[in-house]
Amino acid sequence: xxxxxxxxxxxxxxxxxxxxxxxxxxxxxxxxxxxxxxxxxxxxxxxxxxxxxxxxxxxxxxxxxxxxxxxxxxxxxxxxxxxxxxxxxxxxxxxxxxxxxxxxxxxxxxxxxxxxxxxxxxxxxxxxxxxxxxxxxxxxxxxxxxxxxxxxxxxxxxxxxxxxxxxxxxxxxxxxxxxxxxxxxxxxxxxxxxxxxxxxxxxxxxxxxxxxxxxxxxxxxxxxxxxxxxxxxxxxxxxxxxxxxxxxxxxxxxxxxxxxxxxxxxxxxxxxxxxxxxxxxxxxxxxxxxxxxxxxxxxxxxxxxxxxxxxxxxxxxxxxxxxxxxxxxxxxxxxxxxxxxxxxxxxxxxxxxxxxx
Amino acid sequence: xxxxxxxxxxxxxxxxxxxxxxxxxxxxxxxxxxxxxxxxxxxxxxxxxxxxxxxxxxxxxxxxxxxxxxxxxxxxxxxxxxxxxxxxxxxxxxxxxxxxxxxxxxxxxxxxxxxxxxxxxxxxxxxxxxxxxxxxxxxxxxxxxxxxxxxxxxxxxxxxxxxxxxxxxxxxxxxxxxxxxxxxxxxxxxxxxxxxxxxxxxxxxxxxxxxxxxxxxxxxxxxxxxxxxxxxxxxxxxxxxxxxxxxxxxxxxxxxxxxxxxxxxxxxxxxxxxxxxxxxxxxxxxxxxxxxxxxxxxxxxxxxxxxxxxxxxxxxxxxxxxxxxxxxxxxxxxxxxxxxxxxxxxxxxxxxxxxxx
Numbered sequence: 001x002x003x004x005x006x007x008x009x010x011x012x013x014x015x016x017x018x019x020x021x022x023x024x025x026x027x028x029x030x031x032x033x034x035x036x037x038x039x040x041x042x043x044x045x046x047x048x049x050x051x052x053x054x055x056x057x058x059x060x061x062x063x064x065x066x067x068x069x070x071x072x073x074x075x076x077x078x079x080x081x082x083x084x085x086x087x088x089x090x091x092x093x094x095x096x097x098x099x100x101x102x103x104x105x106x107x108x109x110x111x112x113x114x115x116x117x118x119x120x121x122x123x124x125x126x127x128x129x130x131x132x133x134x135x136x137x138x139x140x141x142x143x144x145x146x147x148x149x150x151x152x153x154x155x156x157x158x159x160x161x162x163x164x165x166x167x168x169x170x171x172x173x174x175x176x177x178x179x180x181x182x183x184x185x186x187x188x189x190x191x192x193x194x195x196x197x198x199x200x201x202x203x204x205x206x207x208x209x210x211x212x213x214x215x216x217x218x219x220x221x222x223x224x225x226x227x228x229x230x231x232x233x234x235x236x237x238x239x240x241x242x243x244x245x246x247x248x249x250x251x252x253x254x255x256x257x258x259x260x261x262x263x264x265x266x267x268x269x270x271x272x273x274x275x276x277x278x279x280x281x282x283x284x285x286x287x288x289x290x291x292x293x294x295x296x297x298x299x300x301x302x303x304x305x306x307x308x309x310x311x312x313x314x315x316x317x318x319x320x321x322x323x324x325x326x327x328x329x330x331x332x333x334x335x336x337x338x339x340x341x342x343x344x345x346x347x348x349x350x351x352x353x354x355x356x357x
Numbered sequence: 358x359x360x361x362x363x364x365x366x367x368x369x370x371x372x373x374x375x376x377x378x379x380x381x382x383x384x385x386x387x388x389x390x391x392x393x394x395x396x397x398x399x400x401x402x403x404x405x406x407x408x409x410x411x412x413x414x415x416x417x418x419x420x421x422x423x424x425x426x427x428x429x430x431x432x433x434x435x436x437x438x439x440x441x442x443x444x445x446x447x448x449x450x451x452x453x454x455x456x457x458x459x460x461x462x463x464x465x466x467x468x469x470x471x472x473x474x475x476x477x478x479x480x481x482x483x484x485x486x487x488x489x490x491x492x493x494x495x496x497x498x499x500x501x502x503x504x505x506x507x508x509x510x511x512x513x514x515x516x517x518x519x520x521x522x523x524x525x526x527x528x529x530x531x532x533x534x535x536x537x538x539x540x541x542x543x544x545x546x547x548x549x550x551x552x553x554x555x556x557x558x559x560x561x562x563x564x565x566x567x568x569x570x571x572x573x574x575x576x577x578x579x580x581x582x583x584x585x586x587x588x589x590x591x592x593x594x595x596x597x598x599x600x601x602x603x604x605x606x607x608x609x610x611x612x613x614x615x616x617x618x619x620x621x622x623x624x625x626x627x628x629x630x631x632x633x634x635x636x637x638x639x640x641x642x643x644x645x646x647x648x649x650x651x652x653x654x655x656x657x658x659x660x661x662x663x664x665x666x667x668x669x670x671x672x673x674x675x676x677x678x679x680x681x682x683x684x685x686x687x688x689x690x691x692x693x694x695x696x697x698x699x700x701x702x703x704x705x706x707x708x709x710x711x712x713x714x
Contacts, residue, residue, distance in 0.1 A: 037401040037418075039604040044394040047597035049636075049662040061394075240404035240681045241652055247396040248601060279406075295598055295661060300652055304678040305406040311677070311704065319676045320668070321661040324597045347668065 044248065047324035051339040057332060058324055064252045069260020076169040076264065080138055087135070087144030094334045095146055098154040102146060104164075108182040113162040115149045121157035123353065127191050130223070131162040132180060132211070134202030134328065136232075136258055137265035138168050148201055148229075151334045155345035156352070161187065165207070172267030173276055180211040185220065193221035194357035199348075201328050202299070203265075205231025205291075209278035209306070212286060225355040226289040227348055230299045230327055231306060233279035235262040236272040239301035248296040249326035279305050288316040288355040292344060294325025316355070320347055401605065404681035408696040414689060415681055421609045426617020433526040433621065437495055444492070444501030451691045452503055455511040459503060461521075465539040470519040472506045478514035480710065484552050485544065487580070488519040489537060489568070491559030491685065493589075493615055494622035495525050505558055505586075508691045512702035513709070518544065522564070529624030530633055537568040542577065550578035551714035556705075558685050559656070560622075562588025562648075566635035566663070569643060582712040583646040584705055587656045587684055588663060590636035592619040593629040596658035605653040606683035636662050645673040645712040649701060651682025673712070677704055 046059050070076045095102060099118035104111065114128070131152065133145035140147075141164050149162035163183050166175040180198075188196070200208045205228035215222055242254045251258070266276050274281035279302065289310055293303035300321070310317035322330060322340055333341020403416050427433045452459060456475035461468065471485070488509065490502035497504075498521050506519035520540050523532040537555075544553070557565045562585035572579055599611045608615070623633050631638035636659065646667055650660035657678070667674035679687060679697055690698020 036403070037605060039396075039399050039401055041398050042396050042600065042603055044396055044597075044600040046393070047658070048594040049591070049596055049658055234406070237405040239406055240401075243399065243401040244602065244605060244653065246399055248394060295657055296601065300678075301404070301406055301680050304652060305680050307677070308679070308700070312700065319678060320664075321657075321676060321678060322665070323658050323662050343665070343669065 049323040067257040073169040083139045091143040091146030094150045100150045108186040110179040111164040115153045115160040117153040124158035128159045128161045129197045132200035132204040132207045134204040136261040137203045138261040168264040194224040198223040199227035201229030210275045230293045233302045233306040241301040249298045251327045284313045286315045290318045290351040294322045296326045406680040424614040430526045440496045448500045448503030451507045457507045465543040467536045468521040472510045472517040474510040481515035485516045485518045486554045489557035489561040489564045491561040493618040494560045495618040525621040551581040555580040556584035558586030567632045587650045590659045590663040598658040606655045608684045641670045643672045647675045647708045651679045653683045
């Protein structure tokens with residue numbers, strides 16, 4: 001994963017040298033907020049409360065330089081193509097390392113990865129879980145989608161269908177949600193929705209929540225349980241931990257590439273629309289949901305606000321926060337032994353055992 | 358509560374002018390940690406994800422200046438006496454505001470407050486919950502103990518026994534734990550332990566966890582459920598959020614008064630002892646536990662690490678994190694209307710309904 005970050009930084013440098021013109025985007029001018037705190041410079045040592053394996057990850061972290069958002073469709077497409085290469089390599093290598101096989105298959109006209117682990121648990125012998133990959137809505141498609149799908153398939157001993165949904169710039173919202181709903185409709189012809197989990201991390205967590213809202217709006221059967229890992233739930237606002245934890249998370253900053261990708265994803269749709277920013281959704285009747293985040297995760301606020309929203313609606317919703325983890329760190333167990341990653345898989349196993357039919 | 362902070366700052370200023378000589382204490386020299394991150398100065402605006410009432414609290418926050426720890430028993434006693442005055446006033450005023458009555462009573466030789474709300478729910482007609490007050494182990498006793506006890510009694514419609522445990526400098530560990538265990542032994546002669554919750558915030562959360570460990574060691578019946586609000590669980594280490602969130606939480610900093618109070622509490626006992634730092638405890642067989650913290654809480658790391666420890670031991674443990682809350686903010690509903698405080702009470706109600714016999 002560290003290697004990916006280095007590659008990322010390298011690729012970004014190359015790309016910037018291609019003279020894409022862009023400037024830093026400001027979300028809501030700070031001057032419009034009341035009660036600004038100025039935090040002085042401080043030294044933050046490595047944390048004491050993590051495993052030795054996690055400590056190695058923490059001390060090797062690199063915060064990337066500011067990455068501006070592309071300003072033309074062509075430049076977005078270039079960047080997308082560049083970014084998906086290392087992610088795809090990790091996806092393929094991880095599948096091999098963990099003995100997970102896959103085939104690419106069209107389901108309801110949507111490109112999907114059907115992922116099969118070496119061993120399938122009795123518990124999940126008859127079902128496929130549905131995975132929605134992350135990557136800031138724009139990236140992480142193709143073979144990159146295998147990463148979390150492989151992690152969950154091997155860790156939970158379950159077959160997974162990963163939806164390689166259509167992405168911006170060519171296909172902004174609602175393409176991703178429509179693709180997920182289409183795959184869901186097809187899948188539940190053959191398996192019990194109440195026995196099926198829908199899951200994803202980051203932008204994937206957003207699309208998991210948004211698609212569930214869409215299913216609810218359509219009156220279709222909902223999944224039996226959701227896993228939303230450090231989900232981006234408020235695309236309209238730079239929520240608190242984007243400020244307070246800046247400088248600690250390799251995700252970098254909200255301005256520039258990330259907000260640009262969010263805006264690109266929303267497209268013509270109001271970025272506060274509950275299907276784009278699920279923190280604004282009426283989640284009454286949602287299935288039991290498990291959420292993960294970390295104390296150094298820029299999306300910690302997005303995650304805990306969504307948890308509160310689910311709880312306020314009476315949804316069984318479990319929150320697990322890992323000390324000193326940044327955005328999606330629990331997935332790093334994909335490429336190396338990481339006790340915190342195994343712990344996350346145990347929580348998922350427990351949660352699905354309890355809530356899936 | 359804001360008023361309390363102002364008074365606090367004022368009193369501290371008075372006290373410092375009394376020429377108590379003390380210098381900043383450093384816990385573990387930063388130079389001994391690997392992987393130090395330097396965080397630059399940053400502006401943190403008020404958060405978007407809170408209620409209007411919470412927003413007012415956030416924008417009025419004052420971070421107190423550095424407070425050194427007293428260096429003699431006499432100075433600790435002076436400071437203790439000064440600090441307990443405003444806390445006691447709030448306790449008494451809150452009892453009156455919320456129509457909660459109380460009497461001071463000795464139970465098993467320990468001074469306790471027996472707190473009775475205006476209305477007692479049918480659910481809890483026959484039981485007393487047991488409350489352990491916070492206040493950095495040294496402060497928060499006497500009438501101050503009424504604050505959280507009144508909040509819970511009125512909010513949950515349950516009678517509460519608040520243990521006014523013996524405190525340092527005269528009575529370091531294990532006095533607080535011994536007092537709690539003594540009250541517990543006496544209480545469970547007349548009521549079902551499985552129907553009884555033990556709860557507290559901050560140092561109170563620590564003593565709740567430590568006393569439960571002690572009961573387990575003694576082979577005594579355990580409470581039916583625990584509430585540990587933003588508990589101080591690692592007194593030996595300055596955990597991650599003490600660094601990352603410094604400057605946001607009116608608790609100030611770990612060095613000086615707070616670490617001094619922790620050291621004073623541990624006394625002759627190894628500060629890493631599981632009965633002093635419960636994050637090190639074997640919590641197998643612990644009762645279901647609910648934990649609260651906030652994304653600006655200096656004890657967020659202490660809280661989430663304890664949650665992980667409970668989960669690793671297979672204990673049903675629920676974590677609720679409030680966006681932008683600092684240490685114990687949910688208790689501010691004691692003196693004003695605060696939706697987040699009502700939300701916390703609902704979570705407690707739900708949790709106790711589910712887990713208490």
